[in-house]
Amino acid sequence: MYKSHVNSVHIEVTDRCNALCPACPRTFSGSFEMPYVKNQELGLEYFKLLGKEFISNIRTWNFCGTKGDPASAQELFEILDYILDCNPKAFIEVRTNGGARNPKFWKSIGERFKGTYSSVVWSIDGWEETNHIYRRNVKWSKLFENLQAYVGTKAPAKWEFNKFAHNMKDLPIIEYFCKKNNIDLILREPFGFETIDAMTVDSEYKEQVKRLPVYKIVDDVANLDYEIEPFDKENKILVSTSRKQVHKDEGLKPGVYNKENWCNVNGTNIDVECVVSTNNNRQEIYIDSDGTILPCCYIGSTYIMGDEQCREMVDPVKESLIVSTDNSIYDVLNSDFFQKTMPSGIQGNMDNDVKYCITCLHHCRKR
Numbered sequence: 001m002y003k004s005h006v007n008s009v010h011i012e013v014t015d016r017c018n019a020l021c022p023a024c025p026r027t028f029s030g031s032f033e034m035p036y037v038k039n040q041e042l043g044l045e046y047f048k049l050l051g052k053e054f055i056s057n058i059r060t061w062n063f064c065g066t067k068g069d070p071a072s073a074q075e076l077f078e079i080l081d082y083i084l085d086c087n088p089k090a091f092i093e094v095r096t097n098g099g100a101r102n103p104k105f106w107k108s109i110g111e112r113f114k115g116t117y118s119s120v121v122w123s124i125d126g127w128e129e130t131n132h133i134y135r136r137n138v139k140w141s142k143l144f145e146n147l148q149a150y151v152g153t154k155a156p157a158k159w160e161f162n163k164f165a166h167n168m169k170d171l172p173i174i175e176y177f178c179k180k181n182n183i184d185l186i187l188r189e190p191f192g193f194e195t196i197d198a199m200t201v202d203s204e205y206k207e208q209v210k211r212l213p214v215y216k217i218v219d220d221v222a223n224l225d226y227e228i229e230p231f232d233k234e235n236k237i238l239v240s241t242s243r244k245q246v247h248k249d250e251g252l253k254p255g256v257y258n259k260e261n262w263c264n265v266n267g268t269n270i271d272v273e274c275v276v277s278t279n280n281n282r283q284e285i286y287i288d289s290d291g292t293i294l295p296c297c298y299i300g301s302t303y304i305m306g307d308e309q310c311r312e313m314v315d316p317v318k319e320s321l322i323v324s325t326d327n328s329i330y331d332v333l334n335s336d337f338f339q340k341t342m343p344s345g346i347q348g349n350m351d352n353d354v355k356y357c358i359t360c361l362h363h364c365r366k367r
Contacts, residue, residue: 001277001295001342006054006333008276008284010062010297013079014041015289016072017065018100020136022214022228023192025301026067030136031215031222032248034067036304040289041073047082049323054330055086064095066297067304068289071100077108084116092118095160099138103149110153119156122147122183125190126167127174133166134190134228136214157183162190163231193230196239206237213242222246256307257358265348266355271366272346285333291322293332295342298363309358313341 015026016039022030026037047055061083063070070076071094083090094109106120113119124143125134132138151157159178161171178185197208211227224244230236276284276296286297294300294314303310320327320335332338344350345357346364 001274001338001346002283002333003277003280004283005057006283006285007058008060008062008282009058009287010064010284011042011287012065012068012289012297012300013063013070013076014073015039015065015068016041017067017069017097018072019069019097019138021097021134022136022212023134023190024067025305028222028246029213029215029242030225031217031246034305036306037067038290041068041075042079042287042289042291043073043075044078044082046291046323047079049325050329052086055083055090058083058087059089059091061090061092062095063093066301069096069100070094071096071098071105077105077112080109080118081112084112084118089117092116093121093158094119095121095123097135097138098122098124098143098146099135101146102142103145106146106150107153110150110155113155114153117156119158120150121158121160121186123160123162124174125162125164127170130167130170133226134162134164151181151183154182157181158186159183160186160188162188164190165229165231165233168231189231192228196241206235208237208239211238211240211242215246220248222248256302256305257309257362259309259352259354259358262354262356262358262361265361266353268348270348270356270361272348272356272360272364273366274346274360274364292318293321293323293329295338296363298359299357302359307359309352309354312352313337313345313357317341 015037017026020027020030025034027033080092083092109120125131128140131140159174161174175185192212194210195207196210198205209230211229213227214225215222216225224242227240229238276282286294286300288300299310303314317335317337321332321337323329323332346360348355350356
């Protein structure tokens with residue numbers, strides 16, 4: 001499915017995490033851990049299995065968890081050091097909430113990244129009084145010590161800030177801190193706010209949006225603790241639809257696609273532009289924390305959540321998608337899954353009632 005040698009890797013090096021962020025699929029809205037979380041990680045030996053030839057051809061590495069924080073991987077430093085030894089020009093981004101490990105660790109990362117094209121992206125959504133509202137369980141004092149230890153090395157750094165109604169007042173001090181420490185500040189609109197309707201109010205079009213619920217566990221029951229509102233709430237109609245209590249056996253239902261709702265696309269001509277293979281400058285794979293290699297984190301996420309179609313696509317061939325001493329990375333990329341199944345899913349030629357890969361349609365359909 002790729003036009004040339006893979007040049008970009010998005011990797012979930014571990015699914016461990018110190019935080020309980022409510023929009024993260026790792027937990028049920030910041031409470032119960034989801035059953036597909038295995039608390040596993042990839043070590044240095046896995047990267048050696050990928051091989052120096054492969055790694056030397058990778059321009060960009062995105063250590064960004066869909067369920068975990070890369071800093072929770074015990075051999076993260078050794079892995080980064082190995083990648084840069086194989087390709088000193090590699091562009092590595094390590095995304096972290098900053099609350100794991102200690103200043104000594106982050107100083108060592110900074111010293112290794114200094115003078116390279118690599119950087120740490122600090123996902124911090126506020127200041128001392130507000131960051132924990134979304135980044136639950138992240139201790140500010142520990143985070144700030146780690147951040148200062150890293151930026152003290154003068155290594156490249158970015159601050160990725162999710163905009164919420166409760167943290168916009170912190171922007172001036174964050175902008176000052178970033179400017180003072182030569183940190184690139186990136187403002188983002190976060191995931192998690194579900195639009196359920198739209199209407200016209202006083203001649204003004206407004207979306208109806210659900211507040212983001214945050215739960216905490218009390219006696220094995222998830223209790224609604226509070227709700228988070230979007231930064232531009234004045235332009236939206238906010239609603240609260242969350243239950244006050246959710247029991248573990250009913251709360252841990254992963255979000256997946258119902259194939260019956262997509263059968264109407266069978267026989268239609270839909271232009272799907274794969275974001276990880278269409279552009280020659282981005283030929284990307286996704287590596288999950290168990291070593292499974294897939295085209296993207298969208299496929300990876302729907303698969304681990306138990307999506308029926310993704311399971312049908314991956315389960316029969318999963319062993320062939322994991323690198324081992326007998327199955328190289330090039331064997332994986334030349335497997336039927338990458339050479340036939342995924343191209344058929346993108347083009348609408350799959351042998352099923354939908355014909356298309358539903359995950360591809362949902363994320364990469366040309367609008």
